[in-house]
Amino acid sequence: LNNDTESPLYLKLADALRRAIVSGEVLPGERLPSIRRLADGIKVNTATVVAAYRILEREGWLEARAGSGVYVGPKPPTLGINSPDRPKVDSDASGTIMDEGLWDLSQGRLIIPSGVLDLAAGNPAPDLFPVDDFKLLMNEVLDRDGAAAFGYQESAGWAPFRDALALYASTALGIQAGAEDIRVVSGAQQGLDLAAKALLGPSDAAVIEDPTYRGAEAVFWSRGAATIPVAMDSDGMDLDQLEAALRRRRTPLVYVIPRYQNPSTRSWSRDRMEGLLRLADHHEFYILEDDLLSDLYYGSAPSPATLKSLDRHNRVIYVRGFSKVLMPGLRLGMLIVPPQLRQAFESAKRSSDIATDGLVQRTVELYLRRGYDRQRMDFLRSHYGRVYAEAVRLGASRLEPLGASFTKPGGGLHLWIRLPSPVTATRLHHEALLRGAAVIPSGVYGNGPRNRDDHIRLSFASLRPETVSAGIRIVSEALEKLILESKDPPALSALPFL
């Protein structure tokens, strides 16, 4: 047990046991030592062992059998693909990474044991966080504002911060907006939730790209609304299919990620954006533009920067989170809201959490005003540009020869890799996990008829140029093995964890 971190002993023990199971050190069906014996053996309290066993049992790694002991389960926790009864939360930016470095899987979501290379999470590695800058700015704010930083803030957001965000929208996102158009939110996820509260009732439907970010679907479902997936091609959503959907049902909202879409990595063309805006004007729906990454490009800046920048008739609600470009734990985002919806968003925000953390707003205001954000985007573009180039190069040399394919998005933090038939993403996910790398299989992004098991999302957000090759190597070896097996299926016993 590693003693140099501050996490509680029982979590460390659970983590070590999980690693032992994933690595094959202990095998499915194997009986674990009794609580007393393990406690004595590693010199911890029995309560520590009980707590660790209980966590792993809840997660599905272990089974307690009455009167007999605790056993390693027959297979590791699965992703729960195809359980149709409830939203499954994406293991994405807007999924949850626990601070222990694991995925919270209590509900059938992916667990990434520590030591496993994380190609699943869409979040920048913590060692890229501007922690020291933030500490200095935060202390400066506390010295300057004192108690005011800890009082209630205006629900729309602290006024000087909204001024700074209006300037940021104009310079970084190509959007001309006034401070009165801007609303501060507690992260992009809350932005989606407020839009759903403002616009969706239980008899409504929201149109979504197929596939899309699951956290958005979960929000629409939480309002009792249905979601209508519309197919995408390389220019964006199929607008004929969209029009057909609009005719079938009251659809006040169309949710899109126009740049480096999640998970497909596609970007909409300008023509397709203009077409969507014309439809919105004609059919009077609103477009919810989720923009996590439009300014994370690895070449010249794409144009238009955002869909909102083309919005001449106030049909676009723009959401930007600061989780990717800054730090997820801040829980900070912004909306740009059409004037006729201001009141609806005001009510939605008040009833949701009244206002967003004042100290964070004031600190990020200073961060923007001093130009730290421009420095940081330059740094991120340069850093991830190198990671991206390496990932694309290795993907072309190691995955494409095996029959996999992917488009080169030119920005963002993921690749969306199509697998050669008959290899399934679920199998590849498990096989790669056994070899020490976690990816997301496409089944996570679709329910029922849309569920396709033929892509993986490979995120390079937490990689460095020098660790990319380890990730791609693991995925390619897993893929190679499954291709061979599909030609010559092995005995079931050779696949202990599937």
Add this chain to the structure above:
Amino acid sequence: LNNDTESPLYLKLADALRRAIVSGEVLPGERLPSIRRLADGIKVNTATVVAAYRILEREGWLEARAGSGVYVGPKPPTLGINSPDRPKVDSDASGTIMDEGLWDLSQGRLIIPSGVLDLAAGNPAPDLFPVDDFKLLMNEVLDRDGAAAFGYQESAGWAPFRDALALYASTALGIQAGAEDIRVVSGAQQGLDLAAKALLGPSDAAVIEDPTYRGAEAVFWSRGAATIPVAMDSDGMDLDQLEAALRRRRTPLVYVIPRYQNPSTRSWSRDRMEGLLRLADHHEFYILEDDLLSDLYYGSAPSPATLKSLDRHNRVIYVRGFSKVLMPGLRLGMLIVPPQLRQAFESAKRSSDIATDGLVQRTVELYLRRGYDRQRMDFLRSHYGRVYAEAVRLGASRLEPLGASFTKPGGGLHLWIRLPSPVTATRLHHEALLRGAAVIPSGVYGNGPRNRDDHIRLSFASLRPETVSAGIRIVSEALEKLILESKDPPALSALPFL
């Protein structure tokens, strides 16, 4: 214009003009100087004047008349009592105080111009905030945890913080709960929102105390649910009326503030609590216990400490915000959730904002672990105990002789004062505002048939023993004037602002 603060010039100008209107320096119907003339006169940019005028126009203080200029409106913005079409947000703890010290009134809520004594807000004065302690602890957390403090946290809350909260629940609130029962939320308002998301659909109803905190009603309405007000007596809710309501409609949720209720200041008796729990068990509804202040008592600790402490059948969802006892800008609260609802709250939290700010959780964890909270409650009980005693003494000597009456709650931060007929709370509110003190009229707490205009809520949260007398003096003088006028009604012109 005051130049010594950091707020933008246009906000300062708007504030100065608002003060001039409230003080009677400029009169209803009076024409204001042209933009150019005012800008030249006080040596600011014309854009500054335009922005200030626009704010005041939006708030309802000014009227622009085409081709003629800008005029002071015929009456100040009102509370919008009785507008039946949408939730009115309470000017309470969970209302919003802007950092400029004003109330955000863009939607017909109360504005408190600076310089006016605030007996309306239910929030502790900022000079009581433990800013220095927090700054030290926050820096300690950043030195210890670095980037981990800025990553995503577990949706249920950072595990060591939940451990600390479980201990806090047991020592401060009389509630035996494990860390697994506890969920960290972004403020009490989010706790209510999650409960509504987890339990209420559009065909449901929630029972509420009459009167109650309006921010709760706004949440239930936002789910499309109805609210059923049930009358209170001095022991709590009328349980016969409650049972009748339960028979009429599907009612999964009963919302109560059992200790120092808002706004009525009443506390439930133990018998009534037990009765409610029996009904919950029998009719299978959940009780949402909103506890802001149960530990802010000014004598011996009341027993039971909380309704949740009596909950033997897992029918109570307990919500505690840290806005009152700590600082509102932290946006931090906790839920204690019955095990069978854990999953529903997990989904609700994820889709709402994924997780709560990590740095704040870690800082408050340290705050609890080091015992700062016990010191702080001792300080607050001592400080507010003196303020409360003075308010009760002056209320008895100055308000009761005029026919007003109030019960002595023995804790909390408000008095709920019944006015002598025919004085209305709306009139008293306006009259006191003109004299420099803001209180909340009871009409704010009720819609339609429940609307009674006969109480004011007088909060002493932002007072000190030495400022209580100024507050009570203003209220008593305003009351005295209205009593005299009710006997000898003045000409309408003598009431410029009503």
